[in-house]
Each structure stands twice: as C-alpha cells, then as structure tokens.
Amino acid sequence: MAMNKPALKALLMERRALIEPEQYGLARPTGQGRRAQGLSQQQVDELTARALHTYNRLETGRYPHPPVDYLRQVARLFRLNEQEWGSLCRYAGIGDPPAPLSTVSGLEVPGVWQDAVDGISHMAYVTDASWNTLAYNEAWAAFFAGRRIPRNMMRWILLDPDGRETLLQWDTVWAPAVLPQLRAALTLRPDDETLLRIAREAALDPDLRPLWDAGGASIHPDGDERPILHPGHGPGHVAICAAQPMTAPGSRLVILAFHAGARKSHTRIPMLRARPVS
Secondary structure: OOOOOHHHHHHHHHHHHHOOOOHHHHOOOOOOOOOOOOOOHHHHHHHHOOOOOHHHHHHHHOOOOOOOOHHHHHHHHOOOOHHHHHHHHHHHHOOOOOOOOOOOOOOOOOOOHHHHHHOOOOOEEEEEEOOEEEEEOHHHHOOOOOHOOEHHHHHHHHOOOOHHOOOOOOHHHHHHHHHHHHHHHHHHOOOOOOHHHHHHHHHHOOOOHHHHHHOOOOOOOOEEEEEEEEEEOOOEEEEEEEEEOOOOOOOOEEEEEEEOOOOOOOOOOOOOOOOOOO
C-alpha cells in the first residue's frame, strides 16, 4: 500500500498542534521563527525516545514502512481516536491497523445507537468487541422467553442450552461459523478476559471441542441466512445484516430479518450495486 504523504502530513500536523508541551513538563519553544502551536518535532522525538529527526521523517513522508509500534507511540501521544488511528496507518502505507489503538476500544458505542435499533422493525442488537450486549430493540427482546436477553451473545450462541435449541442446525450451521469468529477476535484482542473465558469453555465442551480443534476460517455473517426457532412464529430462518459502529472497532450491529418456514431457494439475494452512469 502506497504512502499518502499529503494526507499523512496534514493529519499529523493538525493533531500535533493540539498537544501542549506543558502537559508533559516541557517548555514551549520560543526560538526565532517558532510560531507553530503545540509540540515541536524535536519534542515528539524526545517524548517517544527516538533519534533526532525521526518524527520529521514521518511527518514529511520520508520514513517508508514505519514500524507499527512507532506509529502507535505517536498516535497515543497525539491522543488519536480509533478512526484517526486507522487513517494514520493507511496514510503511512501499512494498511488497516493490525490491532486497536487502545485495549478498551470497542467496549462502548455512542448512546444514539439505542435510538437507532429502536427504529428498526426487524430484530436488532448491538454488541461490543467482547460480544457483550449493549443495545437491542423490542423485536429482539420478544425473541427470548421472559425477555431474558443474553448478556453475551457469543456465549449464548456457543454454550447456552437455550441457544443450542433455538438456533436450528446448531452443530452444522451455527457453531462452525461462530467459533472461527471467536478465534479471529482473540487474534486482535488476545488479552480480552471475556473472550478468553469463552474460548476456554469452548475448548472443554464435548460438542465444541472437535470444531475448536479443527480450526476453520472466519466468515463474516453479513448476508448469511441461518435457521432458527422463533418462540412466536415457529421454525424459520433469518437473513443476517451485520455492520460495525465506526467509533468502536470490533463492536457490531446485527439485524436479523426473520422469514417463517424453510428457505425456498439456496440462491442468495443479489448484491446491491450502483447503476452505471449513462
């Protein structure tokens, strides 16, 4: 991936100007010609314990393939959010970030997401990066007896007896698709205690262990169709739409469009594409 030098310079200069040297016990440079706000480039080198002019090379685009650990140092120093962290990595030419900037990222989403799911007629819910339920609508609450919403969707799908009964063809459709998602999430969040506990239980579960040992590629559920048993409408299948709130890497919005009865065809709904300009 090629470096985007103008965008990289603009992002770094803008964010560097917002960081006051005094916050780190440094004096504001007062030399002749020094009028820029925020940290100086030399102060960035000092605070990141790097050789002189290292940061200058990064900001001016003369540092090809900068190490991720250095980009992370700069991002944290400049207090970038997760969206800006992603932009920094892409502008620097390394592509998507290999991991979130912060270990707590993905664990909260803006409160407006509750209003968003309330406005969806299909079953819908939002989870954080650990698959903990953050928001859901009335249609999703009605899916559970006594409105007992699972606190963690990954645990419910894989380990809860109710999940195994409700998710039809659990052993051949649901579990083989969801276990690789757990592995993929742990690759990005290896210290996530919630995911680690679920993984340990899955590895010991007699029904899941063969699937866990077999591995398998992670396939995102977006656009997939899977069978379920709806408590009010009986057996059917759901078409799954999945998306990610941009401010919370690893979190997800899941919309489940329920259709009673068996699928009439194994042909998926065609992809949506913009019409070519005539």
